[in-house]
Every structure is written in C-alpha cells, then in structure tokens.
Amino acid sequence: MENSLGVEHNVAFKVIMVQENDTHIHEFILLGFPTTTELQALLFVIFLAVYLLTITENIVIIALIITNHQLHKPMYFFLGHLAFLEACYISVTVPKLLVTFVVRSKSISFTSCMAQLYFFIALVCTECVLLAVMAYDRYAAICAPLHYPLTMSPRACLRLATGSWLLGFLISVLKVSFISQLSFCGPGVINHFYCDISPLLNLSCANRRLAEVVDFISALFTLLIPLSVIIVSYTCIIRTVLLIPKAQSRKRAFSTCASHLAVVVIFFSATLFMYARPRSVNSRDLNKLVSIIYTIVTPMLNPFIYCLRNQEVKDTLLKVLCSRAAPSRVSASDH
Template sequence: MEQENQSFVTEFVFIGLSSEPRVQTCLFAVFLVFYLLSVVGNILIIAVIRADPRLHMPMYFFLSHLSFLDICYITTNVPQLLVNLSTKSRTISFRACATQMYFSLACGMNECFLLGVMAYDRYVAICHPLRYTVIMNRKLCTQMVAVCWSCSLLSCLVVSALTLRLPFCGPNTLNHYFCEVPAMLALACADTSLTEKVVFIFSILIVFLPFVLIVLSYGRILSAIVWMKYDSSRAKAFSTCGSHLAVVALFYGTATIMYTRPQVKSSQDRNKIIALFYTIITPMLNPMIYSLRNKDVKGALNIHLVWWTLQGQFFKPFS
C-alpha cells in the first residue's frame, strides 16, 4: 500500500495559513508563544500534582494525564507549523505526513475519551462522596487511562489505514498547516465515499459517546447540587466542574464541527481555522483554565513556585 501511494506522491506541500512574509512572521511569533505557554503550563501542572500530596487524588491524576496528552497533541502539529512559517520550504514527506496524521488523530481521540472519564469521576465524587475513594481507586483509574489510550490508538489505526490506502496521484498541495484526514481526503484521486463514511461513524462513536457520558454525568451532578443544603458545598461543586465544562465546550464544539459535518473542498480554509482551536488553542488554555478556576491547583502552584524558586530546585520534581 505504501509503495503504491509513494509511486504517485512522495511528498506534500503545505499551503499553510498565509503566504504573506509579514503575516508569516507575526504568525510564527504568536504560535511560538502559544506553544511555549502550552508546554510550560502543562509541565507545571504535572509537576505540581506530583509534588503536592494534597493533589494525589483521582481528579488530579486524570488532570495530569490530560496535561501530558495536551503536550503530545500540540507537539505533533506546532513544530511543523513553525518550520513552515520560518522557512521557504513547506514540504513534508509522505511517511512523515502519515505519521503526523496518525498521532494527531490519536491524541484528539484520546482527549475525547479522557474528558468523558473525567466527567464520570466528577459524578462519583459529587453524587457518591462516601464511596468515592473506594470506587475510584488507583487501579481503576490506571485501567481507565490505559483503555483511553488503547481505544484511541486502535481506532486511529483503522481510519489512517483507510485514508492511506487511497491513491494520491496529484496534486500534492495540502490546503492545511498539518496533515489531517479531511485535508488528505481532498487530495485523493479516487472515490473517498467509503473512507468518509467510516470517518463519520468513528466520529459518532468517539466524539458523541463520551459526550453522552458527559451529559448524563453532569445531569446527575446538577440534580445533586440542587439538593445540597449548604451554599459552600454548591460553590465547591460548581468550581470543580466549571473548569472541566469549559474545556469540554471548547474542544467538543470545534471537533464536532470538523468531523461530523459534510466535507466540502471549498471549505478547507474554514477547516484550518476550526482546527486551530482543538489542536493549538485548547492545549494552551487547559492549564490556564484549571489553574485559574481550581483553588487547590492555584494554591499548590503558588506555593511550589515560590519554594522551587527560593531553593533553586525548579527541576527537582522531574528527576
């Protein structure tokens, strides 16, 4: 399959986000800042959760995995984008494009699953507080994360295989800033209806099933909050759930638009803007949302930043 595809097209050329040199320079600076903020912010969250015993809870266990996932997600796309913006060469080999498409899609699928698991965790914590530590034990949490990774990697393998089996005989100009399934399908010189149907089915399963779990979980959470006697309990419940809901709305809103609506070749420019949100904006905003809205994370972050700065041991948590 690979030899057949590469006999037609050996590399792709990105159109990117702009062809104006001044705009490219501005975009390079903006996305470099976004990338650094995302990586540094998510690393800080992982480090604080590891360093502070008060955060050794299932909620923060999943949050640390979400932060690690966001680092992987943004790293699969932004470095290539920065190279394209800073150099005249915008080419990528067929194999590199296939690899980028696979891991980018796998990270996106995994984020859907993980957000669903985090919603279930909040449901157990608020609706069954006395049994929370028994139900959400470390073994179950580890198994949930393992299932998320396994399902996303296997599902992505099916979608990627169906996409890469198509012949790419030209043109090789990819109207995107990274290799994504809809943009790749637009270049295939064969009938893509079967692949598009499979992508749609997997989108329903992977995007909407976790979304249904999120809706059901928060429906029960809302019902439980209404019956809470104390305003302080309600405020704490809303605080812990608000951050997760903000991330869900941002990620699911854009991902759903991208993968469940009919793909039209003329809408490729719009697709690039939509993809910016769930591949770059969301991983950058996640640490800010959780650190600013979550008092426990915010307090621990302030304490440990001061401590690491005074002791000169900022990188000790990573050793």
C-alpha cells in the same frame, strides 16, 4: 519584497509539472498560511511563543501533581494525563508549522504525513475519552461520595487512563489504515497547516466512499459516546447539587466541575464542527481557523482554566512559589 503567496503557487505549479504523468503522490505541499514575508515572520514569533508557553504550562501542572501529596487524587491524576496529552498534541502540528514559516520548502513526505495524521487522530480520540472519564470521576465524587474511594481506586484510575490511551490509538489505526490505502493524484497541495482527514480525502483520485464512511462512523463513535457520558454525568451532578441545602456547599461542589466543563465546551464545540460530518469539508480556510482553536489555542488555555478555576491547584502553586521565594529573601537579607 517577494510575496510568500507567489512562492506557494510556484511550488504547487512545479508539483503539477513533475506529476502530470504520475497518478501517485510521494509527498504533499502544506500551504499553511500563505501571506507576505513580514507577516509570516510575525506569525512564526506568535506561534513559537504560544508553543513554548503551552509546553511550559503543562510541564508545570504535571510537576505540581507529581511532587505535591495533596494533589494525589483521582481528579488530578487524570488532569496530569490531560496535561501530558496536550503537550504531545500541540507538538504534533506546531513544530512543522514553524518550519514552513522559515524555509521555502513546504513539502512533507507521504510517510511523515500519515504519521502526523495518525498521532493527531490518536490524541484527539484519547482526549475525547479522557474528558468523559474525568466527567465520570466528578459524578462518582459528588453523586456517590461514600463509594468514591472504591469506585475510583488507584487501580481503577490506572485502568481508565490506560483504556483512554489504548482506545484512542486503536481508533486512529482504523481511520489511518483506510486513508493511507487511497490513491492520491497531483497536485498534492494541502490547504492546511498539518495533515488532516478532510484535505487528504479531497486529494484522493480513487473511490473514497468507504474511507469517508469509516471516518464518519468512527468520528460519531469517538465524539458522541464520550459526549453522552459527559452529559449524563453532569445531569446527575446538577440534580444532586441542587438538592444540597447549603448554598456554600452547592458552590463548592460546582467549583470542582467548572474548569472541566469549560474545557469540554471549548473542545467538543470545535471537534464536532470539524469532524461530525458525513462528507469531506469544503470550507478549507474556515477549517484552518477552527483548527487553530482546538490544536493551538485550547492546549494553551486549558492549564489557565484548570489553575484559575481550581482553588486547590492555585493554593498548591502559590505555596510552591512562596517556598521558592523564601530562600531568595533569606539569602538577600544575609548579604
């Protein structure tokens, strides 16, 4: 049985031979997860199942929010945006990864690589801002409930959501414009399963200092400002909830924040580890493992977290399932 790892090295060797007299790269090789053919088949099945499950989960959440009037609230409006974002987010990386499992060619063109990098960064930045907006929503609901209908009016919610998307995509333009202008030398082998910032910077044969500084500053701006908003919001929330005299009321207030807080901890832990660094990352195999957490595992777990930790979403989902099951039972009894 041919070993997939040997195939990867042969491909990389061919790239070196073709490009030894050429200092510019027109395509890259995504190594992905080099291993035996049998294990690659198993990984293909696992990642395909996770991908389909994630897409289905997020579509169900979006459908629930749109079709059920009791979920037409600011908190669920932003949750719908988060579900749509994560369906797009996992679709940027996993389909290409699945292709690398089933075809011998691991190549990706320079243009496709930059496009993948652009949408990936844009969605990461958008999620950072959107999670901060959701924290602010919980702050407004718990700390200033009398002003909440005005503070989080439909127009304000639309502006906050639109601003999150615009800011994320504009930051991505800045980062990718500097990276795409670098010169890349052969062999163009990326030890990752998608085009990410650090592996690309490691391949640059030009002076990458400016690109690294721009990447570092924009990463700090994108991560630390939303994280500061989240920390301040939850500090005020905890202070306000602790002043509530009834334990049941305190528990109810905390329960509306628990799912969002869990998502924030998982997402920001991984992204801070990966991107809040002043230089390109060297531990590439560890990068791939951490990347799996926030590009594949987190989008899969988030719908479960929001459904299992949010009583209103659970009740709505059960109501929909029961209403669908009732006609089936009636039909069966008629027969």
